[in-house]
Ligand SMILES: [K+]
């Protein structure tokens with residue numbers, strides 16, 4: 001079986017196991033004081049409804065999307081929540097490992113120079129084989145998740161640490177009648193969900209109660225930003241640190257991939273923060289009630305979450321149209337390659353932007369940090385964007401058919417949901433349960449294709465390509 | 481002065497002349513029985529309003545967009561209408577000539593083989609110099625416009641030729657109290673407007689009265705389809721005809737450009753017709769009342785008009801959301817290069833799609849009709865799409881700010897207007913006059929940039945590029 005087929009079927013298998021578990025009464029809560037959730041729990045007695053909720057949640061968890069038809073903190077009991085976060089862990093770790101391994105080790109048709117370069121980079125990190133890489137990725141993940149959980153535990157343990165909007169918190173937190181074990185569970189769940197860029201939260205309004213809480217906003221964003229940086233980039237940062245601390249001679253050379261991915265990500269994070277500050281500061285439903293510092297924190301959080309984390313502190317449902325459309329565009333770009341995040345990836349965006357600049361400069365080659373970007377890579381970037389774009393457009397068209405009234409009344413909300421699903425973000429303006437069952441299946445399919453990637457999926461369906469090497473003459477034509 | 485600067489400033493100059501003429505009372509009608517138009521005519525007494533309407537109409541005419549704040553058949557008197565159609569002619573012909581000449585003759589850094597090939601193609605058409613090409617383009621344009629006008633004149637001359645919806649026609653046509661000279665003017669105006677893909681009509685509902693009229697739909701669509709095919713492709717068809725009629729020996733070889741442009745255009749026309757048949761056939765406000773044949777004609781017309789002609793027979797304001805979004809995507813692709821039409825161009829779309837397919841096949845080169853597409857051309861296609869995409873997104877964001885309520889209530893309509901303006905289409909769902917004055921200026925700017933093209937405009941601003949030839953090593957990175 002080809003690598004792409006293994007990955008696509010692997011994801012499918014985990015999704016099916018998750019779906020099966022989520023249809024079981026063992027995972028669903030018995031009752032809740034929340035009217036809507038109680039209704040859902042009752043409706044889940046109907047097999048088809050139960051199956052739809054289970055498939056939706058299972059896909060969303062394994063694809064680390066975070067979209068949900070139900071309030072997962074109330075609909076699922078503790079066992080269900082544990083299953084959910086395990087699916088997130090398997091999905092996030094699996095994707096990060098698979099993409100890193102494919103890109104670093106299994107990449108086909110490597111020329112000799114590439115092979116030597118990769119060998120050197122593996123030697124440099126002290127990793128000489130596949131299993132070592134996998135072990136290192138798991139260790140890195142655990143390091144961030146445990147660190148994050150410890151910090152979050154500190155805050156969740158004592159409700160007086162929590163921010164001004166205490167009135168919005170769940171009653172059990174407000175009353176302080178919850179055990180340290182419960183606080184630990186909240187910390188672990190949100191830490192794993194954050195590092196895997198899953199965006200699932202046990203709170204009904206996601207992190208809406210923590211809009212004014214700088215520390216919690218910071219811990220969570222740091223977790224998902226590091227999760228979205230990608231394993232290879234984290235490793236290079238680690239090597240750089242080691243190089244400097246051990247005072248080794250010579251300059252440490254970052255790879256082109258590192259420089260491009262980091263600069264693009266930092267650029268997008270800053271641009272996004274500035275953008276949301278400008279767009280949402282005067283919106284009474286989101287950032288107007290906040291003071292200056294809180295606004296900066298909220299804008300940073302919103303900017304960072306569009307790198308496909310999917311958590312939110314401000315109310316997405318009440319953002320301005322400008323803010324929604326801006327979020328939508330940022331979500332499509334997404335995170336770094338080889339990370340837990342989704343989207344077309346920062347490097348893809350960079351390559352196409354850099355190509356555009358090169359054409360404007362009248363150059364026939366594309367340079368970046370004094371390196372030439374190979375045409376094959378640029379072609380791949382085109383394929384990623386064209387494939388992703390067509391998939392997003394197709395899903396949007398399908399939703400205008402399955403949910404015609406919704407789309408007519410709130411087109412931007414529908415478009416937003418599609419991009420959010422495709423880029424594995426999980427933010428929703430409309431509320432995912434508002435869609436018709438048929439529309440929900442369109443979104444389930446979009447989440448899956450968005451996670452494995454259009455190219456990977458086509459590769460899995462079409463099988464290994466057999467490129468032909470017949471020579472053909474070049475001929476020009478007119479474009480643009 | 482560089483070529484791109486000359487073109488950008490040339491368009492600007494003609495727009496300014498048009499604006500000046502349209503602010504003059506000499507071009508504006510004295511009165512009308514139509515309430516809304518009468519109000520506009522009165523409002524045009526205010527200098528700023530008059531200037532805004534004039535600039536909007538002038539830009540729309542020179543850029544052959546067709547968007548309008550007023551009903552041009554009533555707001556302008558005959559002199560104003562003559563100015564309007566002259567601006568359309570200058571704009572359409574100017575653009576077709578400029579792009580053809582740039583692409584065929586003035587293209588810089590041609591290698592010897594290219595030069596020889598172009599010389600051969602020029603020799604083949606019997607055109608050996610620049611002025612001959614210009615003369616031939618003018619002759620071609622006049623041939624189509626005069627032929628079209630003669631046919632249309634035949635239909636407009638006798639109202640009994642006109643279709644079932646006579647009740648929707650202007651009163652003077654219904655009563656038959658109009659002179660052959662008036663019929664001739666209608667024929668000439670619509671023929672010129674159609675061949676130049678301008679989409680301006682002297683009827684209040686554009687061609688909405690002719691939905692059921694096969695012949696008029698056919699004449700108009702043939703005119704704008706030929707206008708959108710591009711001069712070079714028309715010439716190759718002409719040469720092919722000549723080759724066959726004169727029974728010359730050997731096979732006639734079409735250029736790659738011809739094959740790609742024609743196949744993509746025919747593919748889009750068929751796909752669009754099928755799409756609109758499926759999407760709009762059950763919409764009571766558009767195609768449901770029509771019979772089978774009429775539906776086919778209406779779907780064909782709607783498909784053809786998205787190649788940036790901008791005429792409409794069905795009511796765009798009442799299309800389904802699916803139909804609007806489908807129209808929007810088709811408009812963005814647009815017409816053939818070197819034609820009067822706009823959009824990113826069929827060949828650009830083809831090149832990116834073909835590159836995506838090549839990547840899926842695992843090939844490192846892009847083939848088309850047994851020719852290799854040069855990487856430089858693929859890079860240019862990226863630049864066109866990225867530049868155009870960013871411009872469309874920017875204009876949309878600006879309109880969500882200038883017209884926040886409109887965008888919140890009808891985002892797809894606003895998005896549609898931007899794409900229509902950028903691709904020089906001229907279809908409108910919202911009605912252009914619904915936008916705030918600030919929004920109207922955003923659209924004016926979008927029409928201009930869309931016509932001259934983002935690359936051309938940047939070239940004009942930045943001046944001639946001076947590419948560097950320092951050698952840099954290649955380095956790979958991760959995308960997608
Ligand atoms: K997510």
Ligand SMILES: [K+]
Nearest residue numbers: 545789790905
């Ligand atoms: K037009």
